[in-house]
Amino acid sequence: MDTYTKIAFALLLAGGLTTSHAASAYPFKAGFPTPQAAQRAHDEQDYQRAVQAYRFFYPTVSLEATFDGMRAAGAVDNKSALILAGGPRHVFFTGNSDTPYMGSTLNLKEGPMVVEMPAGAYLGVLNDHNFNWINDIGIPGPDAGKGGKHLILPPDYKQTPPEGYIVSRSKTWYVLVGARALPPNGDIVAGREAQRNIRIYPLSQAGNPPAYGFVDRTSDKVDVTPLKWENNLQYWEKLKKVVDEETSIDEFRPMYGMLAMLGIEQGKPFQPDERMKKILVRAAQDGRAQMLIAGYGSDRPDRFVWKDRKWEYATLRWENGDFELPTGIDLEARDRWYSQAVGMSPKMVLRTEGAGSLYWLGLRDKSGAYLDGGKTYKLSVPQPVPQKLFWSVTVYDAETRSMIQTSQDKAALRSLVELKDVPTSAPTELYFGPKAPAGKEGQWIKTNPGKGWFAYFRLYGPTGPAFDGSWKPADFELVK
Template sequence: MTHRRLRSLLFLAAMASVSLIHVGPATANGTSAYTFNQGYPTAETSAKAYDDADLQRAITAYRFWYPTVSVEGIFNGNRSIGIKDNEAMGAAAAGPRQVGFTLNSDTPYGSATIDVSKGPMVVELPPGAYIGLVNDHNQGWVLDMGLPGPDAGKGGKHLVIGPDYKGAVPEGYLVGHTPTYKNLLAVRALPVGGDQPKALAALQAVKIYPLADAADPKPAKVVNTTEMAIDSTSLKWEDNIQFWQKLSEIIEQEPVIEKYLPMYGLLAELGIEKGKAFEPDARMAAILEKAAREGRDQLHVSAFDSTRSDRFAWPDRKWEWVGLVPGSVQFETPTGGIDLEARDRWFAQAIVTSPAMFRRTPGAGSLYWLAARDGTGAYLDGGKTYKLTIPQPVPGKLFWSVTAYDAQTRSEVQTDQDKAALRSLFELKDVKGSDPVDLYFGPRAPEGQEGRWIKTVPGRGWFAYIRIYGPEGPAFDGSWKPADFEEVR
């Protein structure tokens, strides 16, 4: 047994043996939550303490394992339309009909579930304007590919190696090691010059096949899902007992990851343990249902009402950074810990991680900013009309966009307009020069502004992302910044 594993097991044992709630003698003023008689808990106190401890454990477990269940939603979305693991990849010029956490319509997407339980898998990209990555079943980063990866857009063969593989690693591959069997491949083809059909067709050239078949590969087929209504989220599971049922299935399918040992200990206390059936009694089921609701709500607070001062992109604006830990691989802090608030905030509204996504340097792949409030500090309301002024030129070498998302689904707003984005390569391709451009959001378009308007839904809150692809210096030094949303009365 390694020293590191021994320390993890000792920590887990300590977690299991020490109560999460400090209890002591009842105080004269009645401030204690529990009642003791001669130092011993009453029956009511013991029942309450166990319920409270299990709820606390469950909420902590929910928040930690949320990314794991969230990515299972993506796998499930593909499978629901017949896209099987290792056998096919979905490709779409996405829109509101594709429900997914902050998906956008800027570039066509390709996504596939890669299963390495039977051996390494190859992802072959041709040269071109691709941005791609592989994440494990816990949305941990495995490798980048395309422009932000080691092939730098020149194309290459990427090899995803699982935890059980003992064979030799052949030469000529760009290698990523994953601790899980199921993994997400997400790849985008940039619509250079505004040619969306060409970019969508470029995804057909992505090849996925087992390393064992490299001598005579039969690549997974690529299925165009643009016109399909797909739910690639965990929305239907996230606030009820199904969250825990899905998590139990994943724990059973995947190998144990050593660095997560204390978190497996939390799950064991809740009845989720590898090799054992998940059969909560009525008491535990009620606690888990409550924890799912409260855990989900706590994540939403982290996403939309953070108190972090470092969230603001500019001191005189309401726009916020979506990623709070710049340049991190997995939300690491400079002192060696994990920024849990940043992690919660990201996964409550978004999917996948990569160090390339969180860079704040000129020339990085892309920058994301979030606005959930107008300039007065009020949340954006789907029943009101807003104007957003974007100074020109926007400091991006490639293109930029503004996308509107529903606050409850964290997916593109769905209306009969069937559009949720205003993009420099498409709707705004006529924007030239240095004059600011005004964009509009609301239930009805202001007269004459139909081409620069996104429809929103009364009674539903919404938020926006600004994305800049290939950002340049003014995006970072404060010499360029968008206005806040301004209500039009």
Template sequence: MAHSKAKTMFILAALASVSLIQGAPAWANGTSGYTFEQGFPTAETSARAYDDADLQRAITAYRFWYPTVSVEGIFNGNRAVGINDNEAMGVAAAGPRQVGFTLNSDTPYGSATIDVSKGPMVIELREGAYIGLVNDHNQGWVQDMGIPGPDAGKGGKHLIVGPDYKGAIPEGYLVGHTPTYKNVAAVRALPVGGDQQKALEALKAIKIYPLAEAADPKPIKVVDTTEMAMDSTSLKWEDNIQFWQKLNEIIQQEPIVEKYLPMYGLLSALGIEKGKDFNPDERMTAILEKAAREGRDQLLVSAFDSSRPDRFAWSDRKWEWAGLVPDSAQFETKAGVDMEARDRWFAQAIVTSPAMFRRTAGAGSLYWLGARDGTGAYLDGGKTYRLSIPQPVPGKLFWSVTVYDAQTRSEVQTDQDKAALRSLFELKDVKGTEPVDLYFGPEAPKGSDNRFIKTVPGRGWFAYIRIYGPEGPAFDGSWKPADFEEVK
């Protein structure tokens, strides 16, 4: 009898088990956080799933389209001071008053918004020490100019051709094809011998005009913005609904870029679609604002707390490569686009070019990021640090250390009104083979005035070391800077 009862209990348990397998899978019992009844979602589950899916789509879309909205910040920064598209180019010996993601004071800059919707535009450089590029509205690389470009610093006429142009392309031009109408042209003039004014004049000699006027060009005007306070960032949009409003404006203005079709599909699911009005309801607005905050924060984690071992420039230092994919302006690898590297770069910086990421001797320039001291602690604006730079620095041209506010990703703003120590300027008297000590903190240590950058208590900061014309020891480990060391 006992045996029969045990057998019956076993059979009932087996049947119950089969019932669970066939009719009530594990996810139906709440392990996913969703509730299903007889295999169907409850109303509460459906509502939550829709919200969760839209938030996931929105965060992915935010991270992908961030470079597009970021470059719009450059365009709007120019427009705010009267430098309109196809009408003017701004030039500046930049400093902390020009707010822009990791802009620097090493060389004067020139930038203009190039609109090719009405036909190709010409950018004419004379022979000289220029480093320039054109990026499209998504910060995709279009063309290098100057020393890293096809003119190799010997001068030339660069022709930027848009997606709709069907006309003939005349001979004698260095041609770059762009998939968007709006493009950023950015050019630096190297201050050879420390002559900053001469470099500014070289920028003012650049000519930009429509191809249609090539026979009798009337170049756009040049505006010196050195003393102007400018904001060329997307900071005011990046954590709220304005991010999506700006992105929608761009989607409406620009042609569809075919290789991004899946990402346009994500936007369509969120209510942003070319040819349609963007009017998110209260639910979608809340989701999009949350996605902007969380997406931005995820980008900053990629920028400043990556877990990738390949980020380190040297195994015994805290310095990291700012760009994680060598030689590719689009972060392409054999496995596909490195989205983490892409996120990391655009959270910190603007514009791309293959020349910016090369890790070979003779490359245009290289950038190392320092956000932590030698103990691994983040750099604190209320503390004082020493940075020892071995001499000579392996660069054919010059080198610098620039300090950035971690929240704005722009040069620190203090009453010192500078954020960089440069071999052509503040450090021009550094000679020999002994290391030079640089200082950073709220107050200058005694005797360090010309080798000191002021920081702000209560605000974190990070630094870039830049070497222009880097040589072999910068890559093979035989030369390397010290870590930041706190001075008690």
């Protein structure tokens, strides 16, 4: 989205109230606002700006949490990466256990960096500090899974890049390298170890690359989410940190202006008084709620995958990785995605046959009620499932948006693992609830009474019937 669209967007968000509203809500005397009217206007304007700024910069703060979590787990910028085979112990917005992860933070203030991908079944992406897409790596990228050297340039790079590289330029100093390795024949350990074949090093040392480390936290607790910040003053403190350490992006100028009105400005101290602290905390709480309502309570007809099912698209936009419309940005789609997920790439959300993956969101049962952890549900999956690689159903806690944590220590049912031996001559029945139905323990995920949950149904290598409506899973059905 260009600068003028951003300005129009910002002005729309910060727009004033109508004359009739102003006349009733803000009393004037002899043509001038009363002190009470002026104070109310100041408070409401700051609150409105704060809510919109919260939602706009949520992806930025979310990625800062990812960087923070990887560093806390032992990964060092430009020197080592975090690898793990995902599980319930990992607090990670809609992370999954289908494919092992690798995450690395690049600090381009130290110069251009090289990400050397080996040939193989890797899916990866480069995102800048605002979770904006830079490029794909691996199978969905220009190296097409055949291997290649990706050169990531910093914002101020003015030299001619050397030959022999796939060149990308970041708008921010800090960059996320995220990669997944498709597990061969469901061998998660082999997939995890395959991540160690990725090489990352400074361009300045390309002639003799230094060793790059990998920190395996598969068995350890890791949190790479902003959950501890997202509803309090820390959200704004973390955002101020990013504003100070990052380059300014021209398209964001109107939004930086809104932050300045809230006391957040590059190079200046952030010292909100008690009035502003209360406004910022309230805005964080309400902004979070509005984003989650976009995720869980949207009323858009285009959210449904099929007219006769309750399944929804995890992302409301699929044409590109920036939620762009012909004349602007689909803000609800953007809020919806980042309230429950991380990372973005155009290839990640394509609704076309042959795309890398397809995600469907299950929030409600057949009757339309939200899924309840104290009840038992059945999900019938017709066979064969239209995919070339594998499929899975993963259960998430509605509050953490991360894999559900129970005494079962399990959140997914996968065609290459738990379901590899189920018959495909009839529909596969999966169960979800606090207690497994007799004889169905291997096809069951435990849920927590008193807590809501949702599921992602993932297809890897989806084929035609997944798109033309000739195949569809049933809705979650309450087992009485």
